[in-house]
Amino acid sequence: MRLFLPCPTCAKDSDGTAYGLPFSESNIYSFRCHRGHEITVGLVAVRFEVLFEIGMQALVDGYYREAVMTFSTALERFYEFYVRLIWEARGIDAATRKDLWGQVAKQSERQLGLFAATFLLDTGQMPPLLPQTMVSLRNDLVHKGDITDQASATTFGQVVADLVHPALHEAVGKHKEAAATMHRQHCENVLAAHGRRPADFAWWAEAFPVSRVRADKDPINVAAEVQRRVRRDRGEKPQPI
Numbered sequence: 001m002r003l004f005l006p007c008p009t010c011a012k013d014s015d016g017t018a019y020g021l022p023f024s025e026s027n028i029y030s031f032r033c034h035r036g037h038e039i040t041v042g043l044v045a046v047r048f049e050v051l052f053e054i055g056m057q058a059l060v061d062g063y064y065r066e067a068v069m070t071f072s073t074a075l076e077r078f079y080e081f082y083v084r085l086i087w088e089a090r091g092i093d094a095a096t097r098k099d100l101w102g103q104v105a106k107q108s109e110r111q112l113g114l115f116a117a118t119f120l121l122d123t124g125q126m127p128p129l130l131p132q133t134m135v136s137l138r139n140d141l142v143h144k145g146d147i148t149d150q151a152s153a154t155t156f157g158q159v160v161a162d163l164v165h166p167a168l169h170e171a172v173g174k175h176k177e178a179a180a181t182m183h184r185q186h187c188e189n190v191l192a193a194h195g196r197r198p199a200d201f202a203w204w205a206e207a208f209p210v211s212r213v214r215a216d217k218d219p220i221n222v223a224a225e226v227q228r229r230v231r232r233d234r235g236e237k238p239q240p241i
């Protein structure tokens with residue numbers, strides 16, 4: 001599994017070369033392009049977006065069990081993102097956020113409850129939760145060692161995308177200022193964790209499929225996206241999706 005990045009310096013007269021790097025905990029990727037540019041790229045995407053992308057790659061590569069578990073983790077991290085966005089929008093102070101998240105951080109069921117209550121209060125609507133059939137699919141992988149198949153893993157990914165996309169779209173549209181603050185803080189945190197801003201540094205802001213909310217595009221069709229990538233990996237001519 002790799003994150004494919006272009007060289008930002010060469011991209012101006014792009015030869016289409018992309019460099020595959022292992023996914024990094026820090027969101028920072030350093031590499032040397034084939035023309036010799038020493039590049040450090042900061043990934044703008046937040047954790048749930050990166051995890052969803054890893055799930056997509058697992059699906060493309062035929063690791064269906066891993067895809068389901070990673071999509072599930074992506075959804076959990078989306079729930080955290082949503083809660084933090086609403087906290088930002090409501091001006092909840094940093095100490096209270098830290099205290100409350102500390103109470104739920106180690107138990108996903110508590111996080112789910114916090115998300116569900118937060119979503120209901122902010123929108124007046126039923127929160128987007130995994131249907132029981134999908135919960136069972138995931139739990140049987142984790143607790144019974146089920147292996148699953150392509151169709152089930154693709155469905156699971158689509159269900160997660162369909163839960164995340166409308167909720168994300170609505171929340172970011174409604175809380176624009178809070179979303180902009182979170183975006184800025186995320187970038188500051190990425191750089192702070194790196195220690196200093198490297199000399200040849202560029203942000204890579206291209207949205208992964210699940211977060212196309214920024215470009216207001218249609219939500220992802222997981223099966224079509226997988227097919228597109230499989231064809232691309234075989235070197236076939238790209239098809240519109």
Ligand SMILES: [Zn+2]
Pocket residue numbers: 007008009010011033034035036037
């Ligand atoms: Zn270059």
